[in-house]
Amino acid sequence: MGRSDARPRNPSNQGHGYxxxxxxxxxxELMVVDPDGRYLDATLGGGGHAGRILEKLSPKGGLIGLDRDMEAVERNKLAFENEPRMRVERAEFSRLAEFCPPGSLSGALFDLGVSSRQLDAKERGFSFVPGTALDMRMGSEGPAASDLISGWDEWELASILRRNSDIDEAKRLARTILEAVEAGEEMTSDLIRKAVDKLPGMRDENRNSMLARVFQAIRMEVNDEMGQVQTGMRAAVAALKTGGRLCVLSYHSVEDRKVKETLAEFEKDCICAPNLPVCMCGGNNRSIRKVLRKPGLPSDAERERNPRARSAKLRVVEKI
Ligand SMILES: C[S@@+](CC[C@H](N)C(=O)[O-])C[C@H]1O[C@@H](n2cnc3c(N)ncnc32)[C@H](O)[C@@H]1O
Structure with missing residues (x-):
């Protein structure tokens, strides 16, 4: 990344509309601890965070941005084409070690889940508006939701609904969905909607929230989201230099739980097997400390302005 004062085309508004x-x-503010440092935005999306990070960097600083979605990558390549401090790559963040050697980063950001653009683009199959084909892939690789659903048995689908979205009615819902698949119903959002409608006691005011949770559970499986979070965050901790900071934004409880569990691996002083009577590891294995003792939450004004922010939780840690 070269020296330059060049600014992205649309610096801090980058991402609006998308x-x-x-x-x-x-x-x-929390992540850019060294304006000359090298940073990672693991989830570029519309490039809004990237633009804001670049504003904080000196001409010597650098930012590498990843996204698994080709549309996001092309958008950012274009938006930052005159920004020599920025490098944009299409990659899953589980592969970030290929771009960020150990001890090279002053900061890394993971803004988890899908972008508003992905949700809004009907052809991507993330939304439950009527007639949407069940795709849900963030990248173009791997099987679409419809292919996976037709291969799952009732037990697998029920455990996915339970594991990814804490759905109590998972077993009944899985059975109804798979009965419709076997009956040859078209693999669109309507199939899921009808299955949700058949749940006993389903009321109008609860329908959309249940649909969102079913879609979320299937989407997380299609994209191996929890596997990606675990591998990506472990790689990010390895890529941070001492004093470097990792920021992770999550949007629902299952996602936040995985973030917390993964961070906890690096907060332990002792990593001996629990059945060892005495500590053999030296007891000084902790490699991160919390920067925010409790997860950061958006301001009331932001929650008002941006409904998506309402469920956000920000965890920030520093490599020690
Ligand atoms: C919430 S959006 C990020 C929005 C972004 N921070 C911004 O300012 O516009 C999440 C983005 O991360 C991408 N993404 C999700 N999981 C990913 C993964 N495992 N590897 C790379 N990109 C991923 C999605 O394709 C999506 O574009």
């Missing part, structure tokens, strides 16, 4: 970045000022 995706409104959540807690962008707070994140740039």
């Amino acid at each position: 995706h409104l970045p959540v807690m962008a000022d707070e994140i740039a």
